[in-house]
Amino acid sequence: MFDKLVRSSRRTLSIEINSKLEVIVRSPNRASIADINNFVLKHKNWIDQKKNFIRNKKAAKAPIYGLELGKLLFIGKEYEAVKDNSIKSILNFDGKIFKYNSENTVQQRQSLELWYKLQARKVIENRITIFSDQMNIKYKKxxxxxxxxxxxxxxxxxxxSLNWRLILAPLTIIDYVVIHELAHLKQMNHSISFWNIVSLYDSNFKSHRNWLKKNDSLLYF
Ligand SMILES: [Zn+2]
Structure with a gap:
């Protein structure tokens, strides 16, 4: 009925479900096992619902991109990633396919992040220059x-400041965030006048904003 019982000087019974889906009951020192079992039984629906919620959340968060998973995202496109011992660097991208030659997952991950950050720097530098001109908004750095x-x-x-993970998103999304931050230099809030500025340069800003909310776990792989 439950996986763990933690007794203490507390006055009431409580149930919590941890990320391993274990049912943990916290109870007063003197509560009887019968009372505890009754309490758990009474909350059976809540426990099942909570377990399902955690399960679904975990499934939605399971990564689908990564070197070891054989595919990567780059500027909104999916690319294949294969292990290839013949390449000289740890990671290589020829515009079509990612190749890596390390067995060490930590090293793989570091090289990939470094590569992404480098690309983010190049691509965002370009976009921010374009939109800063278009919007006639100067930023310091x-x-x-x-x-x-x-x-x-x-x-x-x-x-x-712009998150390097944006380099995984489509260019329209990168542009939206760039426009959003530049607009803040005119309006340091999220008022109607702020969104009016954003909409002048990104008429689809609402769908781009939603895309980011929905795909958060894709970019935080
Ligand atoms: Zn903002």
Missing amino acids: WRISNAEHRWGSCSSKGTI
């Missing part, structure tokens, strides 16, 4: 960020 679940930010001093 921009940098690559590694923020957790944050695509871009903009400081009051005019520094724009």
Whole structure:
């Protein structure tokens, strides 16, 4: 009925489900096993629902991209990744296929991240120059960020930070985030006037914003 019982000087019973789907009951020191079992039984529906929720969340988050999974995303396109011992560097991309020659998954991952960051720097530099001109908004400098679940930010001093993971997303999405952050240099909020500026340069900004929300786990592989 439950996997773990933790007794303490608490006054009430409680149930929690951990990420391993174990049912953990916290109970007062003096509660009887019969009372605890009754409590768990009474919450059986809640437990099942919660377990399903965790299960679904895990399934949705299971990575589908990565060197070891044989495919990678780059600017919105899917590419094959194969192990090839004949290449000289750890990682190589010829525009069609990714090749890697390391057995060490940590090293593989580091090389891949480094490569992505390099590409992000090049591509975003290009896009930010284009939109800064178009929007006639000057920024002081921009940098690559590694923020957790944050695509871009903009400081009051005019520094724009953009997440390197954006390089996995389609160009329209990269452009949306670039436009969004540049617009913040005119409007440091998410007011109607802010979105009006964004919409002038990205008429599909709403769908691009939703794309990012929906595909968060794709980019955080
Ligand atoms: Zn914003």
